[in-house]
Amino acid sequence: xxxxxxxxxxxxxxxxxxxxxxxxxxxxxxxxxxxxxxxxxxxxxxxxxxxxxxxxxxxxxxxxxxxxxxxxxxxxxxxxxxxxxxxxxxxxxxxxxxxxxxxxxxxxxxxx
Amino acid sequence: xxxxxxxxxxxxxxxxxxxxxxxxxxxxxxxxxxxxxxxxxxxxxxxxxxxxxxxxxxxxxxxxxxxxxxxxxxxxxxxxxxxxxxxxxxxxxxxxxxxxxxxxxxxxxxxxxxx
Numbered sequence: 001x002x003x004x005x006x007x008x009x010x011x012x013x014x015x016x017x018x019x020x021x022x023x024x025x026x027x028x029x030x031x032x033x034x035x036x037x038x039x040x041x042x043x044x045x046x047x048x049x050x051x052x053x054x055x056x057x058x059x060x061x062x063x064x065x066x067x068x069x070x071x072x073x074x075x076x077x078x079x080x081x082x083x084x085x086x087x088x089x090x091x092x093x094x095x096x097x098x099x100x101x102x103x104x105x106x107x108x109x110x111x112x
Numbered sequence: 113x114x115x116x117x118x119x120x121x122x123x124x125x126x127x128x129x130x131x132x133x134x135x136x137x138x139x140x141x142x143x144x145x146x147x148x149x150x151x152x153x154x155x156x157x158x159x160x161x162x163x164x165x166x167x168x169x170x171x172x173x174x175x176x177x178x179x180x181x182x183x184x185x186x187x188x189x190x191x192x193x194x195x196x197x198x199x200x201x202x203x204x205x206x207x208x209x210x211x212x213x214x215x216x217x218x219x220x221x222x223x224x225x226x227x
Contacts, residue, residue: 031214034215034216042116045217
């Protein structure tokens, strides 16, 4: 069965800390891996990763994929209270429909 | 562009009632999806569509129906609401399923409570 597992499920840090969120996957036909940030409403897109070892970076956020070990990490440096959210990892499985298989998410709380 | 829009934002239904959750996108995306998200769980795919007139079941389709008469609209129908359908429903769309172009963009969600 295809699955995506995120860890930890929840995390509490203080402003200025650096955090690493993990995502491992087992899918039959991997195409790409996506990270989303979900605050109160809809998930918003952060990164798409398709190739191993190439870091994607956007401000204080960065992510990298390891296709050999079947995992990805999302790093957030110098965290701010505005980073508090649920971070979702999803894998696009093979097939024409582009289905996303989601992990349960990591709930990040950043305290002042 | 408004992106992906959903209505209503929130609804309370009685067991056995029916309703339609509306979803529209103005990005000319061919692919559209309906997900449900239960507390502490990831999103699960209910139905998807690869273009007008074409729909197919996802992981959890029971109790739901969809139609896709136009590229823009993808309504989700609940015929006989059950408490197990209490959830937050997200509609999403993507331009393509070509690797690198398959990012899905989400609507704001509809929170449904069935009592």
